[in-house]
Amino acid sequence: xxxxxxxxxxxxxxxxxxxxxxxxxxxxxxxxxxxxxxxxxxxxxxxxxxxxxxxxxxxxxxxxxxxxxxxxxxxxxxxxxxxxxxxxxxxxxxxxxxxxxxxxxxxxxxxxx
DNA sequence: CTGATGACTATAG
DNA sequence: CCTATAGCCATCA
Numbered sequence: 001x002x003x004x005x006x007x008x009x010x011x012x013x014x015x016x017x018x019x020x021x022x023x024x025x026x027x028x029x030x031x032x033x034x035x036x037x038x039x040x041x042x043x044x045x046x047x048x049x050x051x052x053x054x055x056x057x058x059x060x061x062x063x064x065x066x067x068x069x070x071x072x073x074x075x076x077x078x079x080x081x082x083x084x085x086x087x088x089x090x091x092x093x094x095x096x097x098x099x100x101x102x103x104x105x106x107x108x109x110x111x112x113x
Numbered sequence: 114c115t116g117a118t119g120a121c122t123a124t125a126g
Numbered sequence: 127c128c129t130a131t132a133g134c135c136a137t138c139a
């Protein structure tokens with residue numbers, strides 16, 4: 001597995017319960033600006049046992065990236081709602097739920113593992 | 114090797 | 127809301 005993937009997974013794991021982030025935001029925080037697609041690809045290749053909160057990652061409009069009514073779409077929606085996040089029409093209000101890490105969090109938070 | 118694809122995004126009509 | 131374009135890059139046929 002590449003170092004890029006490790007950075008991406010570490011960043012996604014840093015998203016707190018009940019908050020969400022966009023693919024582009026994860027890429028930027030992971031030190032990979034403009035690599036949103038890579039984030040999507042990395043999550044796509046996750047294995048079942050992975051301890052990565054992939055469901056907390058949405059596109060730039062706060063929408064679930066899967067086709068509406070598909071199985072993964074419904075699973076992600078359920079996981080988000082289970083964390084108290086309102087999902088209306090496959091969309092989440094980023095103004096309310098977007099993860100905005102503090103400097104402290106970025107420097108000393110979840111660590112790099 | 115070459116070209117297409119995708120859990121993306123920003124900008125422009 | 128829609129389409130089109132351009133950037134991005136690991137993966138796959």
